[in-house]
Amino acid sequence: MARTLIRNAQAVLPGDGIHSSSGTVDLRHVLIEDGKILDADASSTASCDHLIEADDLFLLPGVIDDQVHFREPGLTHKEDLATASHACAAGGVTTFLEMPNTKPPAITVEGVQAKEALAAEKSLVNYGFYIGATPDNVAELNAAQNVPGIKIFIGSSTGNLLVDEQAALERIFAETTLPICAHCEDETTVRANAERLAGTTDIHDHSRIRDEAAAVISTARATGLARRHQHRFHVLHVSTGAELVSLVDPSPYLTA
Known part of the structure; x- marks a missing residue:
């Protein structure tokens, strides 16, 4: 020894x-x-x-980064698990937990295991991979093991993993047991803002399209789901003070 x-x-x-x-x-x-x-x-x-x-x-203790977006599989012209994990080690990150919106997305047990196999060969640091939620993969979410949790995109982002229908969200929160984390932006608000600002070339309009209202409405919605179903839940990348208020009491932001 x-x-x-x-x-x-x-x-x-x-x-x-x-x-x-x-x-x-x-x-x-x-x-x-x-x-x-x-x-x-x-x-x-x-x-x-x-x-x-x-x-x-x-x-210092090693950092655990619980939300990374690496590019393997499918987008390795940008980076792969080897280069990303070397960057982690260089910055003092000894464990990363990676999101499912790769190509193909990690929305099945087999998909998660494929990423784990790649990481076993390439990663310089410890790793874990979230399984992604879709409107109809509750069985896969319940079959997943040795994953940090379920990722829901309640609002579109990179990839095609949007889960916005209330019935689908209710099933995920009610019928699964893994911790849930979510990208919270209200899709209806984002699309309305994008239509209003269609054709813009002003970079500042990104924040006007994905505005505070979109974040607050979605965060309050997800928090309400978590409370109602008594499900462990983490809001990813909170970006506004109003979201913090909605975490304490989401009721003023929820529609009937």
């Missing part, structure tokens, strides 16, 4: 959640055995096979 000692590191430690939530920095000697932390407060003279002197350097 190989042991590595990182000595005299300025270790960034978590807060206790009671007295501090922002964390602390403390001088530590960290002992690692076979790739796992054996002691986060080891002796400076602990026996080891490899010694790393970390004077004046910070030692």
